[in-house]
Amino acid sequence: MRSEKGFTLIEMLVVIGIIGILVGASSVGYSSFVKKAQSARGRELVSNVQAALEAILQKEDAWPRQVLNGNRGGNGEITPEVGVALARRGVLSLTYKKVKDNSTGIETYRLTGNDQFGVLSPWAEAVVKRGLASGSVSDSTRVPSGGTIADHRLRYAVDDDYDGFTSVMTSAKGKGSARVRASACVWCCGYDGKFGTKDDIYSWTRAQEE
Numbered sequence: 001m002r003s004e005k006g007f008t009l010i011e012m013l014v015v016i017g018i019i020g021i022l023v024g025a026s027s028v029g030y031s032s033f034v035k036k037a038q039s040a041r042g043r044e045l046v047s048n049v050q051a052a053l054e055a056i057l058q059k060e061d062a063w064p065r066q067v068l069n070g071n072r073g074g075n076g077e078i079t080p081e082v083g084v085a086l087a088r089r090g091v092l093s094l095t096y097k098k099v100k101d102n103s104t105g106i107e108t109y110r111l112t113g114n115d116q117f118g119v120l121s122p123w124a125e126a127v128v129k130r131g132l133a134s135g136s137v138s139d140s141t142r143v144p145s146g147g148t149i150a151d152h153r154l155r156y157a158v159d160d161d162y163d164g165f166t167s168v169m170t171s172a173k174g175k176g177s178a179r180v181r182a183s184a185c186v187w188c189c190g191y192d193g194k195f196g197t198k199d200d201i202y203s204w205t206r207a208q209e210e
Helices: 009-060 065-070 080-088 122-134
Strands: 096-100 107-111 155-158 166-168 178-180 184-188
Touching: 009 080, 009 122, 009 155, 009 184, 065 080, 065 155, 080 096, 080 107, 155 166, 166 184
Parallel strands: none
Antiparallel strands: 096 107, 155 184, 166 178
Protein backbone atom coordinates (compact mmCIF):
# COMPACT_ATOMS: atom_id res chain seq x y z
CA MET A 1 0.00 0.00 0.00
CA ARG A 2 1.12 3.59 -0.75
CA SER A 3 1.22 5.76 2.34
CA GLU A 4 -0.24 9.28 2.07
CA LYS A 5 1.75 11.99 3.87
CA GLY A 6 0.40 15.42 4.78
CA PHE A 7 0.05 17.98 7.53
CA THR A 8 -1.95 17.07 10.59
CA LEU A 9 -4.38 19.61 12.02
CA ILE A 10 -2.01 20.33 14.91
CA GLU A 11 0.90 20.94 12.54
CA MET A 12 -1.19 23.35 10.48
CA LEU A 13 -2.27 25.25 13.60
CA VAL A 14 1.36 25.54 14.70
CA VAL A 15 2.39 26.90 11.29
CA ILE A 16 -0.49 29.39 11.28
CA GLY A 17 0.45 30.48 14.79
CA ILE A 18 4.08 31.06 13.78
CA ILE A 19 2.99 33.08 10.74
CA GLY A 20 0.70 35.18 12.96
CA ILE A 21 3.57 35.93 15.36
CA LEU A 22 5.87 36.94 12.48
CA VAL A 23 3.22 39.20 10.94
CA GLY A 24 2.52 40.82 14.31
CA ALA A 25 6.21 41.42 14.98
CA SER A 26 6.79 42.92 11.54
CA SER A 27 3.78 45.26 11.87
CA VAL A 28 5.06 46.53 15.24
CA GLY A 29 8.50 47.06 13.73
CA TYR A 30 7.02 48.92 10.76
CA SER A 31 4.90 51.13 13.03
CA SER A 32 7.98 52.01 15.10
CA PHE A 33 9.94 52.80 11.94
CA VAL A 34 7.20 55.14 10.65
CA LYS A 35 6.97 56.92 14.00
CA LYS A 36 10.74 57.50 14.08
CA ALA A 37 10.71 58.75 10.49
CA GLN A 38 7.91 61.20 11.27
CA SER A 39 9.75 62.46 14.36
CA ALA A 40 12.85 63.05 12.22
CA ARG A 41 10.70 64.91 9.69
CA GLY A 42 9.27 67.00 12.56
CA ARG A 43 12.75 68.00 13.75
CA GLU A 44 13.74 68.94 10.21
CA LEU A 45 10.57 70.98 9.72
CA VAL A 46 10.99 72.89 13.00
CA SER A 47 14.60 73.65 12.12
CA ASN A 48 13.66 74.83 8.61
CA VAL A 49 10.93 77.18 9.83
CA GLN A 50 13.22 78.65 12.48
CA ALA A 51 15.91 79.21 9.84
CA ALA A 52 13.31 80.81 7.53
CA LEU A 53 12.29 83.30 10.21
CA GLU A 54 15.90 84.19 10.95
CA ALA A 55 16.57 84.64 7.21
CA ILE A 56 13.77 87.20 6.99
CA LEU A 57 15.16 89.18 9.92
CA GLN A 58 18.67 89.16 8.50
CA LYS A 59 17.44 90.24 5.08
CA GLU A 60 14.86 92.88 6.07
CA ASP A 61 16.17 93.88 9.50
CA ALA A 62 12.59 93.78 10.78
CA TRP A 63 9.75 91.33 11.21
CA PRO A 64 6.90 91.32 8.66
CA ARG A 65 3.58 92.62 9.96
CA GLN A 66 1.94 89.17 9.65
CA VAL A 67 4.67 87.59 11.76
CA LEU A 68 4.38 90.22 14.50
CA ASN A 69 0.56 90.07 14.48
CA GLY A 70 0.65 86.29 14.89
CA ASN A 71 3.32 86.30 17.60
CA ARG A 72 0.67 86.32 20.37
CA GLY A 73 2.97 86.92 23.31
CA GLY A 74 5.34 84.05 22.64
CA ASN A 75 2.87 81.39 21.52
CA GLY A 76 1.97 82.10 17.91
CA GLU A 77 0.92 79.62 15.27
CA ILE A 78 2.29 79.20 11.75
CA THR A 79 -1.17 79.92 10.36
CA PRO A 80 -1.95 80.29 6.65
CA GLU A 81 -1.45 84.06 7.04
CA VAL A 82 1.99 83.69 8.59
CA GLY A 83 2.80 80.96 6.09
CA VAL A 84 2.02 83.31 3.20
CA ALA A 85 4.47 85.88 4.61
CA LEU A 86 7.20 83.23 4.67
CA ALA A 87 6.34 81.75 1.27
CA ARG A 88 6.18 85.09 -0.56
CA ARG A 89 9.66 85.99 0.72
CA GLY A 90 11.02 82.76 -0.67
CA VAL A 91 12.36 81.47 2.63
CA LEU A 92 9.97 78.53 2.97
CA SER A 93 8.63 76.28 0.25
CA LEU A 94 4.83 76.48 0.52
CA THR A 95 2.20 76.54 -2.23
CA TYR A 96 0.09 79.69 -2.48
CA LYS A 97 -1.93 81.71 -4.97
CA LYS A 98 -3.34 85.22 -5.45
CA VAL A 99 -7.05 85.55 -4.69
CA LYS A 100 -9.21 88.52 -5.72
CA ASP A 101 -12.34 89.57 -3.84
CA ASN A 102 -14.82 90.42 -6.62
CA SER A 103 -16.90 92.67 -4.36
CA THR A 104 -14.00 94.86 -3.20
CA GLY A 105 -11.42 94.23 -5.89
CA ILE A 106 -8.80 93.60 -3.18
CA GLU A 107 -6.19 90.96 -3.96
CA THR A 108 -4.76 88.75 -1.24
CA TYR A 109 -2.60 85.64 -1.11
CA ARG A 110 -3.67 82.29 0.25
CA LEU A 111 -1.91 78.99 0.95
CA THR A 112 -3.29 76.15 -1.12
CA GLY A 113 -3.16 72.37 -1.43
CA ASN A 114 -1.50 70.45 1.39
CA ASP A 115 -0.34 73.75 2.92
CA GLN A 116 -3.75 75.41 3.21
CA PHE A 117 -3.98 74.87 6.99
CA GLY A 118 -0.56 76.40 7.69
CA VAL A 119 2.61 74.55 8.64
CA LEU A 120 1.69 71.27 10.33
CA SER A 121 3.48 68.45 12.10
CA PRO A 122 4.15 65.31 10.00
CA TRP A 123 1.33 63.47 11.80
CA ALA A 124 -1.21 66.07 10.68
CA GLU A 125 0.36 66.42 7.23
CA ALA A 126 -0.44 62.78 6.53
CA VAL A 127 -4.08 63.28 7.57
CA VAL A 128 -4.44 66.37 5.36
CA LYS A 129 -3.05 64.57 2.31
CA ARG A 130 -5.55 61.74 2.77
CA GLY A 131 -8.42 64.09 3.62
CA LEU A 132 -7.99 66.39 0.64
CA ALA A 133 -8.40 63.42 -1.67
CA SER A 134 -11.86 62.79 -0.21
CA GLY A 135 -12.67 66.47 0.42
CA SER A 136 -13.30 65.95 4.14
CA VAL A 137 -10.69 67.75 6.25
CA SER A 138 -10.76 70.88 8.42
CA ASP A 139 -9.01 72.43 11.43
CA SER A 140 -11.13 70.25 13.71
CA THR A 141 -10.35 66.97 11.94
CA ARG A 142 -8.91 64.46 14.39
CA VAL A 143 -5.40 63.10 13.98
CA PRO A 144 -5.30 59.35 14.82
CA SER A 145 -2.28 59.70 17.11
CA GLY A 146 -4.00 62.46 19.12
CA GLY A 147 -5.28 66.03 18.83
CA THR A 148 -6.73 67.86 15.83
CA ILE A 149 -5.24 69.46 12.72
CA ALA A 150 -5.20 72.81 14.58
CA ASP A 151 -3.39 71.25 17.57
CA HIS A 152 -0.63 70.03 15.25
CA ARG A 153 0.07 73.47 13.76
CA LEU A 154 3.66 74.56 14.42
CA ARG A 155 4.10 77.27 17.07
CA TYR A 156 6.58 80.14 17.00
CA ALA A 157 7.81 83.21 18.86
CA VAL A 158 10.13 86.00 17.74
CA ASP A 159 12.35 88.60 19.37
CA ASP A 160 9.86 91.42 18.86
CA ASP A 161 11.86 94.00 20.85
CA TYR A 162 15.16 93.08 19.14
CA ASP A 163 17.13 92.58 22.37
CA GLY A 164 18.60 89.19 21.40
CA PHE A 165 16.12 87.16 23.45
CA THR A 166 12.80 85.58 22.52
CA SER A 167 10.11 85.04 25.13
CA VAL A 168 8.29 81.73 24.76
CA MET A 169 5.26 80.43 26.63
CA THR A 170 6.71 76.93 26.72
CA SER A 171 10.09 75.68 27.88
CA ALA A 172 12.33 72.95 26.51
CA LYS A 173 12.75 71.95 30.17
CA GLY A 174 9.13 70.87 30.12
CA LYS A 175 7.44 73.46 32.31
CA GLY A 176 6.71 77.17 32.47
CA SER A 177 7.74 79.98 30.14
CA ALA A 178 11.29 81.00 29.27
CA ARG A 179 13.52 83.57 27.59
CA VAL A 180 15.66 82.05 24.87
CA ARG A 181 18.90 83.40 23.41
CA ALA A 182 17.63 83.38 19.82
CA SER A 183 15.89 85.74 17.43
CA ALA A 184 13.20 83.17 16.64
CA CYS A 185 11.94 79.98 18.27
CA VAL A 186 9.80 77.28 16.69
CA TRP A 187 8.31 74.15 18.20
CA CYS A 188 5.59 71.57 17.61
CA CYS A 189 3.75 68.89 19.50
CA GLY A 190 4.79 65.34 18.94
CA TYR A 191 2.91 62.16 18.16
CA ASP A 192 0.33 62.66 20.93
CA GLY A 193 -0.93 66.05 19.72
CA LYS A 194 -0.33 67.66 23.12
CA PHE A 195 2.08 70.40 24.13
CA GLY A 196 4.17 70.12 27.26
CA THR A 197 4.85 66.40 26.88
CA LYS A 198 8.16 64.66 26.35
CA ASP A 199 7.74 64.12 22.61
CA ASP A 200 7.51 67.86 21.81
CA ILE A 201 10.10 69.14 19.33
CA TYR A 202 12.01 72.42 19.89
CA SER A 203 14.34 74.49 17.71
CA TRP A 204 16.40 75.47 20.74
CA THR A 205 18.15 73.69 23.58
CA ARG A 206 17.78 73.99 27.32
CA ALA A 207 21.19 75.66 27.45
CA GLN A 208 19.80 78.61 25.48
CA GLU A 209 17.13 79.31 28.08
CA GLU A 210 17.61 81.97 30.73
